[in-house]
Amino acid sequence: MDENWPRPGSGNSATSRRSGRRERMSDISFIGLGEMGSALAGRLLETGHSVRVWNRSPGAADALVASGATRAASIADALGVGTVISMLANDEAAEAVFSAESLAGVPAGTLHINCATLSVDATDRLAERHALAGVEYVAAPVLGRSNVAAAGKLNVIAAGTKSATARAQPWLDAIGKRTWVVGERPSTASLVKIGANYTLIHALQALAESLTLVEHGGVDGLTFVEILTDAAFTGSVYTGYGSLIARKAYSPPGFTVGLGLKDLSLAERAAADSGVVLSTAPVLRDMFERALADPDLAPLDWSAIAEITRGLSASD
Structure with missing residues (x-):
């Protein structure tokens, strides 16, 4: 979890942040609606994006649906959008939701951006599981509390293949003020x-x-x-x-x-x-x-x- 951090100094591995207003993007799903996840999903809605939401406890989605999000009928429904961001509490939750079975039905070429803080070994397992399913995977844990997330001022640490991190960057720009891409192995970010x-x-x-x-x-x-x-x-x-x-x-x-x-x-x-x-x-x-x-x-x-x-x- 993460917390309300100052902006660090620049570095060669930093990816520059956005400038100006973005055009409305295609649908994205957000999975995991605890305090931080809800703040992130709310930020995406606030900046003009169309968001489908899903949580293991369905009631957590109510406030976001009232604010304009679409409720996913199931995890399969959430994973069918093409781009997914998740913020689940721990290794066990992430590995249960993104199981080999749930990923088997995901359209090839889907991008999953995992913003949770997970262990190195769980991140490696998830990356392998996504690769076998033909799903691009980026680990992108964030630095900042939920109020910082709601303001779109998080710092983001990202890792994944160059193609995956490039696809993820516009979404990371929507939730954060700066992204550090630290490598191509997702667990490096963890x-x-x-x-x-x-x-x-x-x-x-x-x-x-x-x-x-x-x-x-x-x-x-x-x-x-x-x-x-x-x-x-x-x-x-x-x-x-x-x-x-x-x-x-x-x-x-x-x-x-x-x-x-x-x-x-x-x-x-x-x-x-x-x-x-x-x-x-x-x-x-x-x-x-x-x-x-x-x-x-x-x-x-x-x-x-x-x-x-x-x-x-x-x-x-």
């Missing part, structure tokens, strides 16, 4: 997103510890965040999450504690597969597991792991 989220998780814990430290010295947390982010840490991860932690404003969640642990687990798995040691991962896992074990914290935004650090510290 690995980059996993690394980005691992850094973000560290930022949450660092903010939790520093805020707890100064609060115990009688300093107002919001004042500290203002000092911290005025010059040294100007990015929106620090300004946005710093404010949430200082104010204990974890509801409604933009990205839940459970999803945060899922993303940490993806980093742990990728590291194990690569023989990389992530020395701080056990500490971070402990924070998430403690938060999930607390019924008051479990349903909140993932930045609520800060309350574990506050609770571990001596009371005033």
Whole structure:
């Protein structure tokens, strides 16, 4: 999941963003209508595109249908459009929806753009499964919260064959302000997103510890965040999450504690597969597991792991 990120500096692998208003495109299907998926599908509708929507829990499509989307009668109906974007919660959901059986009936040459954060191995399996079905596949996980998605200002990390990423680019331009094409193997994009989220998780814990430290010295947390982010840490991860932690404003969640642990687990798995040691991962896992074990914290935004650090510290 991802979060409200500042725009990074330019690089040779970056694909330039759009300019000007786009013409109305042909139909596209959107599969997976959680908070982020609904925001993305809504963005496509808002920018003039014709969108067919499908979700495993049908009620999630109601608001989008009321806004002008077409409800797909089945997953087969959703996959018959020719271009599909998906945002499903995890590996299990993505592999269940995009099974070999469901892909078998998809028209050859269909393009699937998967915007979810999935593991490297699941992305490899999905890419192979799509190739066998004659479906072009692009992994395009996004950086930004749902409000950023709704504004079309996400950063997108994409990987796939050159033909697939070229076909995907107009759709990625519709949802994001910038796309980085990082390779032709789709799982490369998943690995980059996993690394980005691992850094973000560290930022949450660092903010939790520093805020707890100064609060115990009688300093107002919001004042500290203002000092911290005025010059040294100007990015929106620090300004946005710093404010949430200082104010204990974890509801409604933009990205839940459970999803945060899922993303940490993806980093742990990728590291194990690569023989990389992530020395701080056990500490971070402990924070998430403690938060999930607390019924008051479990349903909140993932930045609520800060309350574990506050609770571990001596009371005033």
